[in-house]
Amino acid sequence: MEQLIYNLKEQIIERLNLTDTKPADVDSDAPLFDEGLGLDSIDALEIIVLLQQVYGIKITNAEEGKKAMRSVKTLAEYIIEKKG
């Protein structure tokens, strides 16, 4: 789980071009959107693409996606749940 959280932080930083941000700067429990990293709807799309390209997970239910993308930790939990 810890390794997955770290990988996700690295991938989000790289994919969203969050220069000057390091994995250690990202609080695993902090909200990804509005507060915390302050991401927006285009970033949400980028994360959806990341989940599909890297982890082979397709978000089909908007409500489910919203819950999964609350924080890096919930995202990691969602990946573990889907991957079994």
Added chain:
Amino acid sequence: MDLYINGTSSISAFDSQQGLRFDNKNRFICIEPDYKLIIDPRQLRRMSRIMRMGLASAIKTLEVASVQTPQAVITATGLGCLDDTGNFLVKMCDPDNRMMNPTAFIQSIHNTMGGQIAMHLKSNCYNNTFTQDVLSFEHALLDAIMLLEAGTIESVLLGGIDELTELKHELTSRLYKAQKLCEGYFGQGEGSAFFSLSSVPSAVKLEAMILSQNSKHGDICDYISNHLALEKKTLILTGKCGDKSDEAYKSLENIFGSTATIDYKKFCGDYPTSCAFAAWLACELLQQKIIFDAIAQPKHIIIYHAYPDRPHTLIHLSGC
């Protein structure tokens, strides 16, 4: 109505202090500022290079002109956000790629620049992008003139911008070699130049703009002849590229006589909206912010473009 340029800013391969930035592939590469000092880093992370160059020059121009919010934003670009377009298309060609990244697609359209400026200014004023290849800037300028002359608005932010990417360089070089146009060619370039236009008197006046539809370009011919007969302190900036396409200039060159002439693409390279760089250079020369030792201080500058099989254009600026 008399129109003036109240402020300008440019990012190009030319800097009067640093000289020219030219790489080993015969390309003119922009000397870029530290964007973090000009643009909010949160906005910067999603911007490609062309957007950074454009927004930075637009912000600086408004600062110089002391204009908080222009009443119109007009941008010109021949090839648009080429890097994002290239990224998107390359990924699209990958048959295994079932999902595309949205950012490159969203930002690959030509009017991204105008939209970015509007979002930065939080302005929903008139916003238009002109993309007519090498005539993009001239058409954008024409639109700015018509808007101001209509009298409904008082200030226009106008810019011309194009970027040089690896993909464009490779494709264009191949095309040029195929057409055997490359001998003597100055090189490809890129740049961003913005202007604040209004009817408020300022250091640089826009005297005339001609987009000649006449096949013999008699209107431009007459304008230059009449002007040079009256005004000797004139400098002509031509858009020659150094290759065979320069033959299009021959028909008018005899009219220039002994008037000082500069092929301005030697300073910025060849790119679709390089005319915006020429206009910026003209403003700097007229205000003596740049001085070329070999050329007497001009009072008038005529920017002349002769494109093969296309309308010829003339922009006349004078110092006040």
